[in-house]
Amino acid sequence: NAGVMQNPRHLVRRRGQEARLRCSPMKGHSHVYWYRQLPEEGLKFMVYLQKENIIDESGMPKERFSAEFPKEGPSILRIQQVVRGDSAAYFCASSPGQDSPLHFGNGTRLTVT
Amino acid sequence: DQQVKQNSPSLSVQEGRISILNCDYTNSMFDYFLWYKKYPAEGPTFLISISSIKDKNEDGRFTVFLNKSAKHLSLHIVPSQPGDSAVYFCAASSNFGNEKLTFGTGTRLTIIP
Numbered sequence: 001n002a003g004v005m006q007n008p009r010h011l012v013r014r015r016g017q018e019a020r021l022r023c024s025p026m027k028g029h030s031h032v033y034w035y036r037q038l039p040e041e042g043l044k045f046m047v048y049l050q051k052e053n054i055i056d057e058s059g060m061p062k063e064r065f066s067a068e069f070p071k072e073g074p075s076i077l078r079i080q081q082v083v084r085g086d087s088a089a090y091f092c093a094s095s096p097g098q099d100s101p102l103h104f105g106n107g108t109r110l111t112v113t
Numbered sequence: 114d115q116q117v118k119q120n121s122p123s124l125s126v127q128e129g130r131i132s133i134l135n136c137d138y139t140n141s142m143f144d145y146f147l148w149y150k151k152y153p154a155e156g157p158t159f160l161i162s163i164s165s166i167k168d169k170n171e172d173g174r175f176t177v178f179l180n181k182s183a184k185h186l187s188l189h190i191v192p193s194q195p196g197d198s199a200v201y202f203c204a205a206s207s208n209f210g211n212e213k214l215t216f217g218t219g220t221r222l223t224i225i226p
Contacts, residue, residue, distance in 0.1 A: 004156070033212070042117070042202060042216035043157070056213060091156050098210045101147065104156030 004029075004094050004105035005074075012111045013082045021077040021108045025094030032075045033093045033102060034067055043091060049075060082112045116140045117205050119217035127225050132190040134220050136203030139184065143205040147214065148177060148188045151200045160201075161188070190222075198224045 005024040013019050025032050030050055035043040045059040049069035060067065064082075069075040079086055089109050093102035118137045126132045134148075144165040149157035163170040163177045163186070170177050176189045190197055200221050204214040 042218045045213050048212050098212050101159040106156045
């Protein structure tokens with residue numbers, strides 16, 4: 001049973017470009033979460049989605065960031081017009097329900113040059 | 114405002130001895146607490162959790178203790194093994210759910226053979 005799959009593992013973007021991070025949850029998991037880890041910090045909640053619905057986006061920056069979890073296909077975290085401060089590790093997690101521990105992917109390390 | 118604090122960035126313990134990792138929190142609404150373990154270049158892996166209705170939960174070599182009045186929890190690992198060397202994150206949530214975790218900044222545990 002494959003775990004949470006994130007790709008790419010590493011992504012380099014120049015300032016002003018767009019970054020797209022993909023996450024395929026574990027089989028049978030309908031809840032997806034995105035977290036961001038800045039250097040020397042803990043993981044910070046960004047957004048919680050279920051299929052075709054954003055449940056809680058209270059951790060998402062108000063501009064340039066968006067997330068989706070379509071009926072078919074992976075969840076996408078999209079960052080428009082990236083800036084250096086967006087450089088971080090972005091982790092996706094999934095669970096079969098709210099009462100179950102989160103299973104994390106190995107993350108996408110975004111570097112903005 | 115750091116609502117979950119891990120004040121020791123690092124800890125070294127002799128193999129076979131007990132490792133004690135500490136975590137403090139400030140938000141009285143937190144009622145569910147978890148410990149995650151993270152190896153380099155991997156995502157966090159769930160270790161153990163505890164609900165605020167308990168003060169202790171044990172799973173094999175891992176025991177979590179919760180002191181609600183002090184807003185403090187600790188993770189005990191005994192006996193410590195070389196494979197336990199990793200970064201340990203404390204996390205907390207409210208409503209007994211997993212959907213929005215607040216993480217500490219982590220403690221790097223090194224087990225000395």
